[in-house]
Amino acid sequence: MENARILGSSSWRIYFRVVLPISRAAIIAGVSLVILEVLNDYGVVSYYGIQTFTTAIFQTWFGMGDLQSAVKLSGTLMVIVLGILVLERIARGRRQFSFTTTKVKLLQPVKLEGPKKWYAFSFCMFIFSIGFIIPVIQLVYWATMTYEQFFSQDFWQLIWNSVSVAFIASTIIVIMAVVISNFARLNRGMLAKTFPKITILGYSIPGAVIAVGVVTLFTALDRQLFGFYEWLGLEPTLLISTSLFMLVFAYVIRYLAVGYNSIESGFDRIGTNFTEASRMLGMSVTKSFFKVDMKLIRGAIFGGFILAFIDIMKELPLTLILRPFNFDTLATKAYQYAVDEMIQQAAIPSIFIILVSGIAIYVFHHVLEKE
Amino acid sequence: MFVHIRNLAFKYPNSKDNTINDFNLTIDQGEIISILGESGSGKSTILRLIAGLEMPTNGNIMVGDHCMCSNSSFTQPEKRGVGMVFQDYALFPHMTVEDNIKFGLQKWSRKDKKNRVGEVLELVNLEDYRKRYPFELSGGQQQRVALARALAPKPKLLLFDEPFSNLDADLQIRIREELRRIIKSTGVTSIFVTHDQDDSQALADRIVVLREGEVAQVGTAQEILGTDCNFADRMPVKPRVLSRV
């Protein structure tokens, strides 16, 4: 961009001729991310009564008890998702690695003056207001109307449920992400290349589809294990597929990519030099990891944990389907109040989701500052 | 013969041709060898093969009486007793100079560790920098720490990848004399890789000229750079440094 400016193009020309084409990959990635998020969404569309694949899967399964059709719908939705992923690949083309120099210089911010300053400010403020400030004010207002009903034993249980499940799943995610990305970066060959790709796929699959898959898998597993349960002296019931284990399992599949991306970029930053230096000094790969690599990517590991944690805290479709009987999280409670036409009551759990996430982000930045 | 490299061949999975082709070399104990070649000729790759960081497609490497790799066996880098000074030094940024050096001495007793750290720091003239972190050192000092760290576990063979490429020109001249003194005083067999014939000439007992992954010439500096110089006409000639140790 600076080159273009030196060559004397005007700002608009630079924007259309240089900035847009260079950013193409990023823009396309952004668009496909939004599409996938919308396909995944359940809360908003079901509240407004909009028919989507995700709501249809819910209805056929719970409304009509028709798992068969739900599986078929899931299959169709998966084909669409894969189609989008392929299109994204094609659209991005060879631009995936678009920099000829390895060190991309950070752009110098331009200080805006006069009216331009205010245009830019109001535009950003406008988006921020619609997206965050106004809804939060509304929530706080509703919360003041309903807070007495809340601070009970049940409510603390709710927070505990949300936080503990998110904590467990994020921990598993981070450990798996570290192992897989470390393997992928230190090895060559098919396995090392395909493993990460499969890992990331989970994030593109809508929650409802993952839920259908996981339930089918675990019910089958339970049936297989009936004999084993009896042998242990237990009732031959659906043991695993009614446990929290199934929910955590599904969270891990869906949000592994979130932790993985953060940790992989951490590894990318340090490269393999330190690992190699460590091995030349007599440390095995595993020891090198604990003594060198892990210390150097602490920030990335922690960041991956926080991101996964926040995503899981606010997750809805998976939780709704896979939670054990009477197990509620902040998100499912807020959703229930909302569909029961008690939108004011939904405010408190919602605010707590924002609050806990906010604390998590604050802790994250605090830890990074200290490094 | 202390080091024996025979018929070494190697190919990166994503390249078409062999990166290293039938590379042969023998080295005496205590000898300093320089591998001289243009950028991209495969110098770093050869060091990585000797270090065990890459697995050859063919050939074998013996160091002392130990087979490092052959067509049927492969010794992991951490088991080879080979030291390496990396091009960008790769000092662990989260450890002090002292801890960096101790890193390779994990099996030593506490007292031996301490003594050894003192010894190698004295050798590279950095006794006062024990407690510093790598980012608090100049480029030349970092390089000496990297050397001390590689020497500390008493490797049988020491490898240097372009040891001067990150240093200013005048520092480069001073340090290579220093480096030769240190290497010779420890008696460690060494291979260092460079694209600069002055470096080779100032440091090495023998020079191996590498061209496109194959040995083009082997001999003393005199034999290779002194006479017909079919290498020199392919490289931009730098002003020669006359002083030699």
Ligand SMILES: Nc1ncnc2c1ncn2[C@@H]1O[C@H](COP(=O)(O)OP(=O)(O)O)[C@@H](O)[C@H]1O
């Ligand atoms: N990781 C790699 N993957 C594929 N090709 C590589 C890799 N590293 C080096 N090469 C190629 O191998 C050749 C030799 O590289 P290298 O040994 O680094 O050369 P030198 O150190 O002499 O500059 C070059 O053509 C380079 O492009």
Ligand SMILES: [Mg+2]
């Ligand atoms: Mg090199």
